[in-house]
Amino acid sequence: MRALVVREFGGPLILEDVPVPRPKSDEVLLRVKACAVDQFDLTIRDGKFAMANKVPIILGHEIAGVVEAVGADVRSVSVGDRVTSTLYLTCGKCRYCLTGRETICTDFKGYVGIHTPGAYAEYTTIPEANLVRLPETISFADASVIANAIGTPYHALTRRARLQPGERIIVTGAGGGVGVHALQLARMMGAFVMAVDIGDEKLALARDLGADLVSDSSAGDFSAAARAWTNGEGADVVLELVGTKTFDASLKSLARGGRMVIVGSHTGTTLTTSPQAMIANEWEILGSRNVTKRELVEVVNLVAAGRIKPIVTGVYGLEEAEAVHQRLRKQEIIGRVVLEP
């Protein structure tokens, strides 16, 4: 099969002919129909992710495809089923796995697309436990963005931020792959949304998707605009998809009693705040990690019903992946782009 292989960290994606992987007894062989491209792919190939310490790696964890063959112990899916997959390889036995919080599994086994061969290839193998079936009405390209780019903000807004109707939320990085879906979800949940990003094109899309206010963070601190928008009160929730770079302005934008949910951290490794400010304001600063399988089923249902629209702005072949990565590196990608191997 054709696959893009990372043979050295910091090196190129090499298009090779490699053997089709064989599924273990608890895995399926999947014919990959679409694989969305994620900023995380860059972190992995650059050798900047500690758990990815061994090459070769076939990237690709935002997957949609058709079950081609099943291992001997697989029961819940059959050959021909259309499926997508969660990203994490979890133990299925720890207290968090057993109580529906498997993204914080204590016996974490790794990642699809690092510790199993990913979907920058014509075929891949995935554990049965990770799979969620897709209805015919969702295209493979749209389906490939559901688990990560829609599922991640879904978990963050519903379970972590506990966003309520009528609340005001700021989404930083709102024009990126996660952001464009976060602001749709926030609108669907009845909140008012301020979208923060860089560049007219991303902010125009945010406005088209229903943002009540947009702000270009390259112009500096957006907290004054946030305060003006909320009659001086600040936002009830900030969804922080950028990290260190926007954290100070996000915190200055947060209302008393506000919740900040941190999902993205690609711009730095430290966040600084004062304990006195946290006490005085009763701020909640929360981490949010990916999406559970149960939530992924909910998100698939929302997409199938047309309540959330996957934003796919380009579809490319494997030979174009390197160019796509270069554009992603320069922050030029709006929404999500997808490879069709």
Ligand SMILES: [Zn+2]
């Ligand atoms: Zn576990």
